[in-house]
Amino acid sequence: MRDLNISFTTAKGDFPAVRGISFDVGRNSIVGLVGESGCGKSVTALAIMRLLPGNARLSGTIDFSGRNIVAMHEEEIRKLRGSEISMIFQEPLTSLNPLWKVGRQIDENLKMHTELKGDDRFQSVVDIMRDVGLPDPERLYHKYPHELSGGMRQRIAIAIAVACRPALIIADEPTTALDVTIQAQILQLLKDINREKGSSIIFISHNFGIIREICTSICVMYAGHLVEIAPTEKLFCEPRHPYTIGLMKAIPKTDSKGKELYDIPGKVPSITDTLPGCPFEPRCEYAFERCKRELPQFEVLGEQHESRCFLAGELR
Amino acid sequence: MSGIILEVRDLVKHYPLRRTKLLESPGRVRALNGVSFAIARGESFGLVGESGCGKTTAGHTIIKLLEPTDGKIFFEGKDITTIKGERLKDLRRKIQIIFQDTAGSLNPRKTVKWILSEPLRAQGVRNRLEIERTIRESLELVDLDESFLDRYPHELSGGQKQRIGILGALILEPEFIIADEPVSALDVSIQAQILNLMKNLQKRLSLTYLFISHDLGVVHFFCDRIAVMYLGEIVEMAEATELYVNPCHPYTQSLLSAIPGENAASQRIILQGDAPDPTNPPQGCPFHPRCFKRMEICTHTRPRSVEVSKGHSVGCHLYP
Amino acid sequence: MKRKRVSLYIGISIIASLLAMMVVSLFYTPYPVTEMNRDERFAPPSANHPLGTDNFGRDVLSRIMKGSQTAFFVGLIAVSVGGLFGVLVGAIAGYFGGMLDEFIMRLMDAMMAFPGILFALMFVSIFGVGIRNTIIAIGIMSIPSFARITRSGFIQHKEFEYVKNARVKGVSNFRIMFSHILPNVLSPIIVAASMGFSSAVLSEAALSYLGLGVQPPDPSWGRMLNESQVFITLSPWYTIAPGIFITLIVLGFNFLGDGIADLQDRQQ
Numbered sequence: 001m002r003d004l005n006i007s008f009t010t011a012k013g014d015f016p017a018v019r020g021i022s023f024d025v026g027r028n029s030i031v032g033l034v035g036e037s038g039c040g041k042s043v044t045a046l047a048i049m050r051l052l053p054g055n056a057r058l059s060g061t062i063d064f065s066g067r068n069i070v071a072m073h074e075e076e077i078r079k080l081r082g083s084e085i086s087m088i089f090q091e092p093l094t095s096l097n098p099l100w101k102v103g104r105q106i107d108e109n110l111k112m113h114t115e116l117k118g119d120d121r122f123q124s125v126v127d128i129m130r131d132v133g134l135p136d137p138e139r140l141y142h143k144y145p146h147e148l149s150g151g152m153r154q155r156i157a158i159a160i161a162v163a164c165r166p167a168l169i170i171a172d173e174p175t176t177a178l179d180v181t182i183q184a185q186i187l188q189l190l191k192d193i194n195r196e197k198g199s200s201i202i203f204i205s206h207n208f209g210i211i212r213e214i215c216t217s218i219c220v221m222y223a224g225h226l227v228e229i230a231p232t233e234k235l236f237c238e239p240r241h242p243y244t245i246g247l248m249k250a251i252p253k254t255d256s257k258g259k260e261l262y263d264i265p266g267k268v269p270s271i272t273d274t275l276p277g278c279p280f281e282p283r284c285e286y287a288f289e290r291c292k293r294e295l296p297q298f299e300v301l302g303e304q305h306e307s308r309c310f311l312a313g314e315l316r
Numbered sequence: 317m318s319g320i321i322l323e324v325r326d327l328v329k330h331y332p333l334r335r336t337k338l339l340e341s342p343g344r345v346r347a348l349n350g351v352s353f354a355i356a357r358g359e360s361f362g363l364v365g366e367s368g369c370g371k372t373t374a375g376h377t378i379i380k381l382l383e384p385t386d387g388k389i390f391f392e393g394k395d396i397t398t399i400k401g402e403r404l405k406d407l408r409r410k411i412q413i414i415f416q417d418t419a420g421s422l423n424p425r426k427t428v429k430w431i432l433s434e435p436l437r438a439q440g441v442r443n444r445l446e447i448e449r450t451i452r453e454s455l456e457l458v459d460l461d462e463s464f465l466d467r468y469p470h471e472l473s474g475g476q477k478q479r480i481g482i483l484g485a486l487i488l489e490p491e492f493i494i495a496d497e498p499v500s501a502l503d504v505s506i507q508a509q510i511l512n513l514m515k516n517l518q519k520r521l522s523l524t525y526l527f528i529s530h531d532l533g534v535v536h537f538f539c540d541r542i543a544v545m546y547l548g549e550i551v552e553m554a555e556a557t558e559l560y561v562n563p564c565h566p567y568t569q570s571l572l573s574a575i576p577g578e579n580a581a582s583q584r585i586i587l588q589g590d591a592p593d594p595t596n597p598p599q600g601c602p603f604h605p606r607c608f609k610r611m612e613i614c615t616h617t618r619p620r621s622v623e624v625s626k627g628h629s630v631g632c633h634l635y636p
Numbered sequence: 637m638k639r640k641r642v643s644l645y646i647g648i649s650i651i652a653s654l655l656a657m658m659v660v661s662l663f664y665t666p667y668p669v670t671e672m673n674r675d676e677r678f679a680p681p682s683a684n685h686p687l688g689t690d691n692f693g694r695d696v697l698s699r700i701m702k703g704s705q706t707a708f709f710v711g712l713i714a715v716s717v718g719g720l721f722g723v724l725v726g727a728i729a730g731y732f733g734g735m736l737d738e739f740i741m742r743l744m745d746a747m748m749a750f751p752g753i754l755f756a757l758m759f760v761s762i763f764g765v766g767i768r769n770t771i772i773a774i775g776i777m778s779i780p781s782f783a784r785i786t787r788s789g790f791i792q793h794k795e796f797e798y799v800k801n802a803r804v805k806g807v808s809n810f811r812i813m814f815s816h817i818l819p820n821v822l823s824p825i826i827v828a829a830s831m832g833f834s835s836a837v838l839s840e841a842a843l844s845y846l847g848l849g850v851q852p853p854d855p856s857w858g859r860m861l862n863e864s865q866v867f868i869t870l871s872p873w874y875t876i877a878p879g880i881f882i883t884l885i886v887l888g889f890n891f892l893g894d895g896i897a898d899l900q901d902r903q904q
């Protein structure tokens with residue numbers, strides 16, 4: 001992705017939701033997109049699938065195996081969806097069709113993108129269901145989403161997503177609605193899929209713990225901007241942007257007990273506030289005059305580690 | 317004045333399901349199956365567990381939104397299990413609740429001022445000026461200024477709405493507050509603000525908290541003692557740090573291990589199977605179908621709660 | 637986006653015009669409504685009589701204007717009566733649930749199963765004809781739809797946390813129902829009221845047409861229809877005029893109701 005800009009045109013004017021995002025997703029990697037509400041992570045994911053509403057304007061390039069997604073026609077992108085790039089959403093109850101049997105929903109994907117027919121296709125569906133850890137798939141095929149638990153529904157959603165062995169899976173908060181013990185199962189499943197089937201994953205979350213658990217590299221977003229990118233452990237050991245640092249301090253950890261949590265004063269700006277300088281400046285404890293006027297460029301701090309802050313090199 | 321402020325003994329809550337078959341009696345959701353604990357004045361007591369464990373039901377039953385099926389609740393030594401009428405109204409001045417910040421947590425058609433006045437009006441305060449004065453003076457408790465009074469909920473951010481929720485609970489000057497997932501819907505940075513605020517208020521106003529959450533990290537930070545619930549029962553209860561460092565019950569161990577990002581992959585315990593069904597709990601120990609240390613006795617006998625060290629109790633056959 | 641506002645504007649224009657006509661008629665009509673003029677019987681529309689005259693030489697326009705008073709009056713009172721009881725009953729059913737809810741809703745089902753006109757006929761044949769009983773009958777007929785809409789709104793909102801919050805703060809059930817929840821459920825009720833108005837007017841017209849509703853000398857478009865049908869060949873404008881106005885007011889309230897509903901959808 002290079003210089004992706006997304007804005008929404010409404011009766012009240014144009015509002016930028018995502019500004020100048022650039023990052024790479026390598027083969028077999030799991031890239032995390034982390035940030036709080038309103039940072040634009042979900043919008044970015046939807047842009048890759050070209051699933052944004054009609055009033056969205058995109059600019060920049062999203063290069064997928066040599067083709068630019070931003071410039072594609074609807075028929076071209078439709079061929080990619082579900083087969084080469086697929087998506088898993090947060091709430092399986094609404095992302096699955098309540099009136100279709102779950103097996104049929106996986107089958108639909110195969111029907112659209114492969115030449116398999118009849119019994120072969122049924123067997124494929126059963127195999128996929130078994131791969132994602134669903135017990136007794138032949139019987140489960142005929143169940144409806146509301147008859148399954150949250151964890152199983154999410155496995156069905158994952159099965160639909162991996163049915164055609166996509167090169168890229170976008171997972172938008174896939175475990176946020178699940179209990180923590182089920183979440184652990186699903187995260188393990190996604191790791192297995194990444195390792196065994198070779199699918200890269202873009203994993204979106206607001207939870208740093210989950211991101212640390214599963215991602216190989218992380219992009220931190222704030223108010224539509226990308227503020228820091230780094231390989232996972234690097235980000236946790238040496239965060240180099242005031243927002244990243246602040247967030248990590250704000251999360252309760254084992255040794256936080258008895259102390260006051262660091263809280264970043266103020267609140268996330270709304271989509272209607274657009275500042276000329278750094279978006280984090282109003283809440284930043286290191287901010288100085290230049291931050292108000294000028295948007296910092298990315299400062300490269302080491303291998304694949306960049307931070308969008310004038311003080312990136314000096315922060316500890 | 318110290319001592320036990322709230323005690324719950326063998327609390328049971330079963331809901332009948334809707335009758336779906338004409339000739340079969342409807343099933344029941346066994347939300348609470350005999351829960352007992354005591355909270356000391358000034359303490360922060362955590363109730364933690366996943367969906368269906370009954371923690372929210374426990375909170376709602378104590379605050380009298382629900383009637384218990386069985387068991388007793390004692391507040392300041394007095395039995396409040398079947399309290400009604402005037403005595404219930406007085407109780408409202410002592411025990412209050414903060415809900416999760418969701419779309420319906422504040423009345424969308426009313427201003428903040430109206431929302432905050434209602435508890436006072438319900439207690440019989442009629443004088444408008446007095447109500448207004450009380451509200452204005454208490455705004456600073458939650459770091460908000462008077463400009464918020466005329467706003468509507470949709471004009472507020474998640475953190476601001478939660479502050480209003482907290483203020484609404486505090487305005488009757490209670491001693492005991494149940495916090496039901498107070499920060500679960502908030503962004504991390506706002507979560508920190510609210511947790512700090514709640515802690516400060518506890519010191520300033522001498523509050524006791526019952527903190528209900530599914531987030532073990534937050535509960536560990538906030539609470540002095542924690543009870544872990546599974547399928548309507550308390551499976552382990554201990555002081556917060558002790559629970560973290562020395563979890564005895566297999567469920568507690570898997571819960572801790574499942575917290576993402578904090579454990580090496582080699583130590584991770586991943587439970588098999590699905591979340592349990594409160595309408596059809598297993599025989600014997602409720603956790604045994606998913607337990608990685610299951611024994612034969614677990615399938616037919618309910619374990620008793622046993623104290624393994626001071627203040628640390630577990631309900632598991634591994635500790636007879 | 638602007639397309640959706642059309643219904644609202646049309647509805648408002650029609651109703652506003654008719655309302656204006658009604659208000660004017662309270663103080664002035666071109667001719668006294670009962671003034672008969674044998675020489676001008678069955679006169680076609682002219683400068684003097686824009687809508688012509690009837691079989692007694694009475695000015696049709698003046699009678700239409702006066703008739704609008706009945707239409708609005710019956711509509712308003714009937715919808716208010718039906719709305720008040722319907723909302724009350726629906727609120728209780730929705731908020732308290734259980735056996736009370738079952739009982740009330742079965743009652744509503746029974747009422748809805750009865751064809752409205754049949755019920756109205758039964759009512760007036762037992763209690764007598766006239767404007768008062770017409771209003772009561774129509775009011776009773778409209779109770780079930782208000783009850784259903786209110787009930788579903790209450791069932792939904794009862795589970796929201798602001799309601800649980802109110803209960804926990806000690807607010808009385810009555811106050812929760814009518815100060816806390818009702819303002820949130822008002823939107824679909826208002827739409828129902830608008831639709832109810834048009835349906836009430838239609839029912840009144842039907843009853844009066846059958847001679848069982850509003851009695852002379854009170855004016856009524858429905859009764860005018862009845863009186864005029866015999867003379868349709870002699871003076872078609874006498875028949876057409878009340879028909880057009882009944883259609884207009886019904887359309888007007890339907891557009892208004894649609895428009896308000898669209899407005900609410902857009903707000904969502």
